[in-house]
Amino acid sequence: MLSREDNDLITRVGPGTPMGLVMRSYWLPLLLSEELPEADGRPLRVRVLGEDLIAFRDSQGRVGLLEEHCPHRGASLYFGRNEECGLRCVYHGWKFDVEGRITDMPNEPPESTFKDRIRAIAYPCVERNGVIWAYLGDQPEGQRPELPAFEWNLVPASQCYISKRYQECNWVQAYEGGIDSSHVSFLHSRLNPGDFRGSPREQGMKYMAADKFPHYETVETPYGLMVGARRKAEPGYYYWRITQCLLPFYTLLPAYGSDSPVSGHAWVPIDDYNTMVWTITWHPSRDLTEAELNDMRYWSPDQVGSSEGNGRHLPLNMYAPETSEAGSRWKSKLNKHNDYMLDWEVQKTKAFSGIPTIAMQDQAVQESMGPIYDRRREHLGTADLAIIRMRQLWLSAARAMRDRQAVPPGVQAPDTYRVRSASLRLPAEADWVAEATRATSPDADRVYFV
Numbered sequence: 001m002l003s004r005e006d007n008d009l010i011t012r013v014g015p016g017t018p019m020g021l022v023m024r025s026y027w028l029p030l031l032l033s034e035e036l037p038e039a040d041g042r043p044l045r046v047r048v049l050g051e052d053l054i055a056f057r058d059s060q061g062r063v064g065l066l067e068e069h070c071p072h073r074g075a076s077l078y079f080g081r082n083e084e085c086g087l088r089c090v091y092h093g094w095k096f097d098v099e100g101r102i103t104d105m106p107n108e109p110p111e112s113t114f115k116d117r118i119r120a121i122a123y124p125c126v127e128r129n130g131v132i133w134a135y136l137g138d139q140p141e142g143q144r145p146e147l148p149a150f151e152w153n154l155v156p157a158s159q160c161y162i163s164k165r166y167q168e169c170n171w172v173q174a175y176e177g178g179i180d181s182s183h184v185s186f187l188h189s190r191l192n193p194g195d196f197r198g199s200p201r202e203q204g205m206k207y208m209a210a211d212k213f214p215h216y217e218t219v220e221t222p223y224g225l226m227v228g229a230r231r232k233a234e235p236g237y238y239y240w241r242i243t244q245c246l247l248p249f250y251t252l253l254p255a256y257g258s259d260s261p262v263s264g265h266a267w268v269p270i271d272d273y274n275t276m277v278w279t280i281t282w283h284p285s286r287d288l289t290e291a292e293l294n295d296m297r298y299w300s301p302d303q304v305g306s307s308e309g310n311g312r313h314l315p316l317n318m319y320a321p322e323t324s325e326a327g328s329r330w331k332s333k334l335n336k337h338n339d340y341m342l343d344w345e346v347q348k349t350k351a352f353s354g355i356p357t358i359a360m361q362d363q364a365v366q367e368s369m370g371p372i373y374d375r376r377r378e379h380l381g382t383a384d385l386a387i388i389r390m391r392q393l394w395l396s397a398a399r400a401m402r403d404r405q406a407v408p409p410g411v412q413a414p415d416t417y418r419v420r421s422a423s424l425r426l427p428a429e430a431d432w433v434a435e436a437t438r439a440t441s442p443d444a445d446r447v448y449f450v
């Protein structure tokens with residue numbers, strides 16, 4: 001349970017809010033490079049942390065991110081002409097470069113210095129391996145942090161697949177669904193245990209289906225939390241799923257099987273009521289195979305409730321037609337207006353929820369909690385320990401920001417983000433923290449997944 005004040009403190013991320021300032025202390029994943037495919041191409045509406053922005057790629061390929069409204073008289077720069085290293089407002093022709101400088105003001109006399117005294121609000125962007133990162137904070141160049149050293153953003157593009165989906169609820173309840181290991185045994189499960197195909201990849205899933213009361217432990221780290229969910233395995237052994245929770249809004253999830261790709265999420269607030277969910281699957285040491293990619297891009301009904309990569313990403317044919325609204329490319333055809341295409345017959349006979357795909361199962365339950373869940377009404381149980389601990393981190397970062405403008409954890413430790421998830425089958429007497437720390441180190445000899 002959270003008081004109304006604390007709930008507001010962590011859920012509200014607009015300009016000037018404590019949690020908004022916490023988020024603005026980090027570089028944030030903003031767009032895929034492919035969303036701005038060409039130099040001088042059409043601009044893109046972007047909404048992030050409650051701010052309406054216009055992204056564009058200039059003649060030199062640099063990414064600009066400007067406040068939507070022109071500083072002259074407020075016309076939208078979305079209609080702008082993207083030409084010769086700048087975006088030109090179509091109302092009176094003022095032109096802005098990627099840093100927000102006014103490079104032309106054709107409706108003022110040539111001798112006017114007006115243009116040197118005004119700037120558009122512009123946020124710096126950096127592009128790395130197919131991801132455009134933006135910094136919405138107030139630190140000047142030279143004092144900004146480094147990009148977080150996520151393995152998924154450091155491996156070659158051929159080793160990584162990223163999809164996004166637009167979710168209509170507050171980022172905290174979306175994130176909390178991502179670290180809640182206990183729901184996997186229900187929401188994403190199949191009714192008939194025989195549906196598990198028995199491949200080694202699904203060994204861990206069998207442990208999860210057999211033990212629905214995981215015991216949780218957490219360890220605080222420089223980047224956030226390491227969460228261990230312990231389930232019974234064979235006599236004398238436990239099955240440990242090690243999830244990483246990285247501030248402000250990332251997760252790294254354990255996979256199944258020793259050569260499996262790994263997945264994680266970024267739950268990026270569009271505003272207080274909408275979230276851009278990034279789903280990222282990568283392999284640390286090899287290219288993703290065509291079969292793995294197809295597993296993520298396509299989906300068929302007989303795979304309802306599959307525990308593999310399938311369905312974690314929204315399949316390509318489930319996206320709704322794109323409009324020019326910010327983020328609309330990533331909206332699903334399945335939504336609250338059509339009950340996420342829940343098939344009641346499938347719910348009765350095959351799968352726990354009957355909603356197609358893991359992604360939509362998550363989205364359905366998280367959106368059904370309302371735009372911002374009122375946490376005065378909840379009743380947290382022992383399975384919710386990771387959520388309780390993560391809220392403590394968010395609250396302490398937001399309070400420290402509000403009371404003394406403290407730099408949040410992880411901002412100055414970007415290298416520590418190069419950590420992994422793991423799943424381990426350990427003897428009952430083993431020290432899970434030591435084993436998990438070793439297995440999740442970026443220098444581990446291999447990837448540890450059962």
Ligand code: FES
Nearest residue numbers: 070072073089092
């Ligand atoms: S409103 Fe943009 S140039 Fe006038």
Ligand SMILES: [Fe+2]
Nearest residue numbers: 177183188362
């Ligand atoms: Fe889920």
